[in-house]
Amino acid sequence: MTDISKLGEFGLIHHLTDNIKIKNESTVKGVGDDCAVLHYPDSEVLVTTDMLMEGVHFDLTYIDLQHLGYKSAMVNISDIFAMNGTPRQLTVSIALSKRFKVEDMEEFYSGLRMACDKWGVDIVGGDTTSSYTGLAISITCIGEARKEDIVYRNGAKDTDLICVTGDLGAAYMGLQLLEREKSVYYQQVDEARKKNDKHALEELKGFQPDFAGKEYLLQRQLQTEARGDIIARFRELNIRPTAMMDISDGLSSELMHICKQSNCGCRIYEKNIPIDYQTAVMAEELNMNVTTCALNGGEDYELLFTVPIGDHEKIQQMDNVKLIGHITRPELGQMLVTRDNQEFELKAQGWNPLSEK
Template sequence: MSETRTEISSLGEFGLIDHLTRNFEIQNASTILSVGDDAAVIDHFGKQTVITTDLLIEGIHFDLMYTPLKHLGYKSVIVNLSDVYAMNAIPTHITMSIGISNRFSVEALDEFYEGVYAACSKYNVDLVGGDTSASQKGFIISVTGVGEVAPDKFVKRSTAKKGDLVCVSGDLGGAFLGLTLLEREKKIYLENPQIQPDLENEDYIVGRLLKPEARKDIIEFFEKNDIVPTAMMDVSDGISSEILHICKQSNLGCRLYEEKLPIAELTRQAAFKFGLDPTVCALNGGEDYELIFTLKQEDYDKITLNEEIAVIGYMSELEEGCKLLTKGGNTFDITAQGWNAFRG
């Protein structure tokens, strides 16, 4: 960020909006009308439209003490696009609404929007509107994403079938360990501001928290290989919570295998350093923004080539419950211990 500090009041609300959106170029033919009117107009030319919205609140979803604004702008878009991909759809448009306190300067918001635009450009999404307001305390962000999908190719949570394979993309638990590390360093710093944060060799887990990506590649892989998952959702709260949503909504049980859970070596090492069980971090951590999905068994051969996809179990009868088979041969009930903003 530059050294100058421009007060938002010097631009006014409309001046600020013009300032923040002045250089943005439209990338999608479906964007008929963008920023500047009462609403945007989108024409999806015969495709179906998916729409999803997310709220991010300072102190609940992010801490500005260790979150650079550019990363926050990027992540705010990513968490939303992840929900669009989780419907097997391609995101095309977002709106971005912000509530800002007078702590923020125009330069600070420029930095946030640099991240927003970086994500839009990487994922070919147009920012077509939003809303801007003052907030008495804390930074509030609301993102709405719109995407398109071929008629009836969208994938719900409720349509898994007995015997289907349970799969997950990427690896799990890293973001939670990044958060654990940054919270620890924050506490040390607050107790003794002379001590510099010790983040050496922790780029991977910190990156998983602060700069997640959405799994566009997995949706493109499905399209290319003629795969339509039977059910899918994204992993924001932790896979234990997410698989229970799929089971409940599909009226089925499941059996997952601890040894099959994809956990990066760097995540495993970080867990041991904190005296935590990597499996528990992978199951309950949250903010992985990976995709969990179920597939017909006959699609197994098609996915073995993709190293970014792990088969972690299968769907069973409702009566069999939702179980985790441990490396030691024990069976546990999977419980929803994932992230919950309302837990006291």
């Protein structure tokens, strides 16, 4: 492994960005000056930024640096899609503690570049610096959209249909699975240590977590995908949502943002919330309510959007889109209708303190 001090800051940046090929006409100048230079004469410029901190947003015992690079880029690209835009450029700042080597950064960049290549995004700049402890990542993604295409959070109207893409709660269940296996491993290590069982400790070095039948949950947690396919399909079908955002903090929380900013209420139906079979099985195993997981689990990066009721047929033609309810007048509140027809007010619990129903 190569110490980063061997290359220095400029050497490292050069090493990581040297063979980047610019793909977008709007990128005039990428890495290598005080600023990147972009050209957007005919459309609006979209800018989004996100920070990921080791120990808070990721745990390197769960996720390798390549997946982390991929995910870091995807969560930002997802925000551009959530405005109905096209991602074009990205800058990445990383702060590293001494335990990271040049090869670690190569891995991170390979993931980052895979995500960027998937959606035709240019890496145009950034900052590489050191950190006292741990790894900090900050990414800014820039995209474009024609003025008339941009979808904000505040355009939902009474009677609009509420839709989500893919399925919900799986990324959160993937995290639960990883945490469970980690605690199983540490329990076994603790026990072996107490007994001073050196043979068992040696064997535990080859510990294999049990992910059988739950591969989809892991994939959803570790290999985040932004729903650019849905945005492309909107164009083909000539659909322009009235409001949209991506689901990073959980459906409840995001839907309440749309309702608040659009000054409206909503009614969604528990039976319509898309949930994968593996998510349901895992929730059962953990004795959790699967609907709560789907409402409040985060990191799905699916799209939540509203369309006028007249687009009902077009929406039916779309794969991977589920109609979960409709927008109401504000005085009707933000309601969940359960399978047994009870009504509950939605709560924004966010993904962190996911409490049981």
